[in-house]
Amino acid sequence: MQCDYFDANACRSCSLMGTPYEEQLRRKDAAVRGVLAAHIDPQMWLAPYRNTESGFRNKAKLAIGGTIATPTLGILDHGLGVDLRDCGLYEPALAYTFADLATFITTARLAPYDLATRRGELKNLLVTVSPDGEVMLRFVLRSQEPIARIRKYLPGLLAACPAIVAVSANILPEHRAVLEGDREIPLTERETLSMRLNDITMHVRPQSFFQTSTDIAAALYRQAASWAANHRPPDAWDLYCGVGGFALHLAAEGIAVTGVETSGEAIASASLSAADAQLDAQFVAADSLSFAAQHGAPGLVVVNPPRRGVGDLAAWLEHSTVSHIIYSSCNAASLATDLDAMPSYRARAARLFDMFPQTDHHEVMVLLQRR
Structure with a gap:
């Protein structure tokens, strides 16, 4: 991709501008694998999920x-x-x-x-x-x-x-x-804005977070739903659920799921989407760790935390009875730190999703299973 702003030094936000896309993807995939090498066997990595080089920001x-x-x-x-x-x-x-x-x-x-x-x-x-x-x-x-x-x-x-x-x-x-x-x-x-992904419509309110690339968000949700469907957990939580993308897609697979998020606007969005689609998904405005500490553990937990990772929630998960975790991360370094705190889990699959072409930013999702 060529950018006049970058060439004129007017905006340098895209640090990989001018680098061929195949090379960008190779570098990012190698970098993420390197950061997580102590936790994820090379054979567990799936091929990176590609984005378009331009025109992807929603x-x-x-x-x-x-x-x-x-x-x-x-x-x-x-x-x-x-x-x-x-x-x-x-x-x-x-x-x-x-x-x-x-x-x-x-x-x-x-x-x-x-x-x-x-x-x-x-x-x-x-x-x-x-x-x-x-x-x-x-x-x-x-x-x-x-x-x-x-x-x-x-x-x-x-x-x-x-x-x-x-x-x-x-x-x-x-x-x-x-x-x-x-x-x-x-x-x-x-x-609200209606975001239709994978035959599920999410109603996004003004202060609700939604992923930057619609195509990559849809791919993340499909991958998580596929992993969850393979293991058929009796129930699931979607922690840091935002507008409920993961929860709604799990519910579409017939899994009873509860989404938890501190933002009341996001919970209102997710609840509206679940009701509109008639899906078995409940949503609660609460802190994820506080919610987990007050409820019995489900079979599966999905986490999609901010860049800092899940923090003390990792210790709760380590000592819980949760059999599978799907962890979606925008920061491989904090993901590695959280995996250090959860030695009872091993990675069964992992994949890079190229949410942000032209930059070093990434999204990586890992399926974890209790040993």
Whole structure:
């Protein structure tokens, strides 16, 4: 893949840009295998799951810079906006909205937030596209002051870009390096985005996490469901479940499953999806370790933790009666640490999923069985 932004040194986020994709995949697979060599026999590795080199990102996290008249949508470099509207990583249906969004910023007089002076209102635009081409749009604002203008001009934006079906304002008053705040204000009647994967539709709410690459997310869910179906556990937990992708796919295999996640928005999304699909999946808003400590262990546990890994949950799993674990990780190093804490389990299968082409980031999933 060739990128003008990378060549011009305007954005260097993609550290492997210019490296042939086959070489990228080989390097990542070898690196992950190396980090996990003490825990996973080479014969247990499946072939890495490929992605497309470009056009794979289903979400854009656009920092807004520039001025009302000439806004930039992309990143901030030393506080100055760098426009990345033509970045080749975005799905085409997502990138198609950017010109209309820039025009809307000018029309609604949304002043970009200035890091140096701490003035202005619009900090970020968070845009997500579904496999069916529908779009969720979120305005991250310093205050509620611009909302009246957004509401006034929103019908024009929706007419110009009918793919946008759900819009909200997120309020982030603090001056800190985070993407969004806690408060979300719906601006359209529809508040969810329908993400249809593997014949299961997930209803994603504004503050719910969803994987960056839709195709790779679908592959992860298929792989986990296949592994689970082979062992037919009587029941299962999906810990750190997010919007319930793993849980819903296990439920589709006839497995009674409970999903656990701290985010109330994610649990609301997952519960809606389960009810809509009439699947035997229950969802609970709770800390995964606290939930595990208060309930009898199931036959299978799926974990998809943040980069830091499962932490103290590893010790609970080690001393539990759980027979199988499916561990999906975005950080092989923390996965290795967690496997150190679970010596009673051995890997029966492992696979790299290339969630983030053009970068060193990875997703790896391992099937563990108690010895």
